[in-house]
Amino acid sequence: MPAQRPRGVSIQDVARAAGVSRQTISNAINAPHKLRPDTLERVTALIEEMGYRPDQSARSLRSGTRRIIAYTTPETDPDNPNALMSGFLEAMVAAAGEAGYRILLVRPRPGQSRARALEDVIAARTADAILLSDVLEDDPCVDYLHETGFPFAVFGRTGPGRPQAWVDVDSAQAMIDLVGLLSSHGHRRVAYLGTSAALPWLRHREAGFRIGMRRFGLAGHEAFVDGLDEVVAVARDLLNRSPRPTALVLDDDWLAPGAYAAAQAEGLTVGADLAVTGFNDMPYTRLLQPPLTTVRLPLRRIADALVSRLLQSVEEGEPPEAGLLLAGDPVLRPSMTTVE
Amino acid sequence: MPAQRPRGVSIQDVARAAGVSRQTISNAINAPHKLRPDTLERVTALIEEMGYRPDQSARSLRSGTRRIIAYTTPETDPDNPNALMSGFLEAMVAAAGEAGYRILLVRPRPGQSRARALEDVIAARTADAILLSDVLEDDPCVDYLHETGFPFAVFGRTGPGRPQAWVDVDSAQAMIDLVGLLSSHGHRRVAYLGTSAALPWLRHREAGFRIGMRRFGLAGHEAFVDGLDEVVAVARDLLNRSPRPTALVLDDDWLAPGAYAAAQAEGLTVGADLAVTGFNDMPYTRLLQPPLTTVRLPLRRIADALVSRLLQSVEEGEPPEAGLLLAGDPVLRPSMTTVE
DNA sequence: GCGCGTGATATGAACGTTCACAGGACCTAG
DNA sequence: CTAGGTCCTGTGAACGTTCATATCACGCGC
Incomplete structure (x- = not known):
């Protein structure tokens, strides 16, 4: 009742x-x-x-505007929630709020595709615009949204020849900068420990590492892990190649605790005998001993850019023509070392 | 235009x-x-x-129901985002979604109080119900919402004599269980490293620790840290008291990296010479070496309970009469040790 | 003193849906 | 064959706002 x-x-x-x-x-x-x-x-x-x-409903009904941005939350593995999301959402809520918009979290119902959930949002006129993240190169949602002409934007780049309504971090450049930083600290042998998941941003980081290594004339090996359990073993293996690397570049902060343990097992002291760098600047990296050198994502600038693109689409009906790459900020912490 | x-x-x-x-x-x-x-x-x-x-707006205007739950996101310190939120939100989106509701993130505008933001939501009929978290003991929002009669629920208990529309984790009991677990593993000298912030849940954990220590007849010291920098020093100090503790109980996972470093500095091996336990089961605790024994919050059950309470308020007009305490799940990982 | 322009305020309609109720078809039993 | 009941379907109104437009008051110039 x-x-x-x-x-x-x-x-x-x-x-x-x-x-x-x-x-x-x-x-x-x-x-x-x-x-x-x-x-x-x-x-x-x-x-x-x-x-x-x-009354928001009456106003929306009459004027056709809702002041709401729908965000389809990626279905996170409960075992490994994308810790980044909390920071990203935080930034989005703030950026949207300043423009007078709110964020509505939309989750596809069980068995429902993301595209279908978006169709619901559009047809029911629930939101003025849609925000996507975690899209794969060939994600059908992007094309679907583009066809409908509904205002949308994506956190994470889409392939060439596809709608370019995205904002992304220039992961490759950030990785190049990181290698440059190591080079300027005297490092010559740098190893790369990556994650083997087929996620676009991870591949961009890997590519950036290779470019950086070539550009600065450094030598090193690469290795990839698939799951939690392998991290320490693979990292130890990397540290044992000869000549032994003086720096270990990780493609994500989450590998750091394992890398630190591997260093210790090999009798190396991070921050003295070995430099370690991460990526993402997760909060806990500051609590590691020594604190981790990593790359901070400009979440607030990303959010601002996304909101401004969304509003441009909503108000002018014109989707942005090109994607926007934003630089990451290297954060120098004691896990960096200087090689004589 | x-x-x-x-x-x-x-x-x-x-x-x-x-x-x-x-x-x-x-x-x-x-x-x-x-x-x-x-x-x-x-x-x-x-x-x-x-x-x-x-059309959602037309439907809402006519029927008076929005199928939306507003959630006022606590203003997180960007330096230390509440990593828990991502998991909690995840669970809330899922639980609400199954009931046909969506979550709208509401942030007070700059200079606006949370209560004022809630007033906006209610007066503009933006949502059917409101969800709060991170409320302090004497938070005025709770009383305000209670007075308006608007359906709401709180993650985190409110004081006696105040509206009891909350669901919370029984932190004290979880801590007692953790102490019991240490006791059953042969530990007799257990130290407690806490955070000094005046947050209710931290004080409940502390209280639970004391009760557990008394109940199981254990001896130990307590120490509190105020910021990142103190962690290692204070932990080392704790480990140096005599007789030396065989276990270190942390009031939050975030202290773990510092505790591990302190143990190492004292020549102790976590998981062999020293047991360490955390609280919250943050994702990265599994990546520490050794992985951390901690307490997992039943986020999904919390979310389900909150949603069911919200819907009861919405549909029957009757707010729940009493709060609900849910048990945390101790997660046994290799940082636990057995004392002969 | 009067017409006209300008800017402020008022009025009717419309947005798309659901509610309350009226009307209609069909079936069964007398 | 018809009365009465039971479903099912249709109609007008209302939700609270904003749009388009009408009306009004006022001041100014002639």
């Missing part, structure tokens, strides 16, 4: 109380310049006093 | 195409049992074919 929730004060109530018409109240809120100063002040005070807020 | 977004198919369009009235289409969606099987099938097929979805 759904309770009959009492409706609140309506625009009509305020209008009557103020002795003006509905439209005047509406204008006081949406176009204050159209009112005479004295009327505006009187009406504004009354609105405040009566606690009037325009 | 806001683009005139073309409106989609309306209920009227489908009705005309099917040769029936609006109400029949509405019934096909909201009360299928009211239609004859053949009509239902025909209409359903047509709805599917035309891609009709009821």
Whole structure:
């Protein structure tokens, strides 16, 4: 038995109380310049006093705008939640909030594809725009959204020849910078420990590492792990190749605890005998001993760029023509070493 | 110049195409049992074919229900995002989704109090219910919401004599269990390293530790840290008290890297000479060497309980009478040791 | 003093849905 | 054959807002 929730004060109530018409109240809120100063002040005070807020549904129904951005949350493995998401969402909520928009979390129902969930959002006119992340190169959602003409943006680049409504971190460049940093600290033999998952950003980091190594004329090996258990063993193996590397580059912070343990097992002291670098600047990397040198993602700038692109699509009907790459910020912490 | 977004198919369009009235289409969606099987099938097929979805705003305006739960995200310190949130939100989105609800993230505008942001949500009829977390003992939001009679629930207990619409983890009991686990592994001298922040859940853990120590007849010291930098030094100090503790209980996983480093500095091997336990089961604790024994929060059960309480409030108008404490799950990993 | 322009305020309609109720078809029993 | 009941379907109204447009008041120039 759904309770009959009492409706609140309506625009009509305020209008009557103020002795003006509905439209005047509406204008006081949406176009204050159209009112005479004295009327505006009187009406504004009354609105405040009566606690009037325009009913969001009625406003949306009439005006066609919802001030909501839908975000389809990727289905995270509960064993390994994408810790990044919390920071990204945080930034998105802040950026959207400043533009007067809110974020609605949309999850495909069990057995429902992401594209289908998006179709629901669009057809039910639930949101003004859609935000995607964690898309693969050939994700059908991107093409689907592009076809519908519905405003959307993506965190993470899409392939060439496909809609370019994305913002992404220039992972490759950040990795090149990191290798350059190692080079300038005197390192000549640098090993790379990566994750073998086929995720685009991981491959960009790997590519960046190789470019950096070539550019700075460094030598080294690469190795990849598939799961938690392998990390220490594979890292030890890397550290044992000869000549022994003086630095270990990780493609993600999550490998760091394993790398530290491997170093210790090999009798090496991170921050003295061995430099270790990560990627992402997860909060806990600052708590490792020694704290980890890593790359911070410019989450707030990413969020700002995404919001501005979304709003451009919504307000001007024109999707952005090209993707936007933002630089990551290397964060130098004591896990870096200097080689004589 | 806001683009005139073309409106989609309306209920009227489908009705005309099917040769029936609006109400029949509405019934096909909201009360299928009211239609004859053949009509239902025909209409359903047509709805599917035309891609009709009821306009959310129109539906909300008329029926007064939004199928949205607003969640005010706590303003996280960007330097130390509450990593838990990502897992909690994940669980909430899933639990709410199964009940047909979505989560709307609401952030107070700069300079706006949380209570004021909630007032906006209620007055603008943006959501059917409100979810809070990270409330302090005397948070005014709780009383405010209670007064309005608006459906709400809280993750985290509220003080006695105040509205009890909460679900929480029984941190104290979990800590008692953890001490019991140490006791059953032969430990007799156990040290406690806590965080000094005045957060309710930290104080519950501390209280649980003391109760457990008394109950199992163990001896030990306690120490508290205020920031990142102190962790290693304070932990080393704890390990140096005599008689030296055989186990170190942390009030949060984030202290673990520092505790491991302290142990190493003292020449102790975690998992052999020293047991270490954490709290929260953050993802990275599994990657520490050795993996950390900790307490997993039953996030999914918490989310389910919160959603069921919210829906009860929404549908029956009756707020729950008492809070609900859920047990945490101790997770035994190699950082535990056995003392002869 | 009067017409006209300008800017503020008021009015009716419309957005798309669901509610309440009216109407109609069909079946069964008398 | 018809009355009465049971489903099923259709119609008008209403939700609260904003859009388009009408009306009004006022000041200014002639």
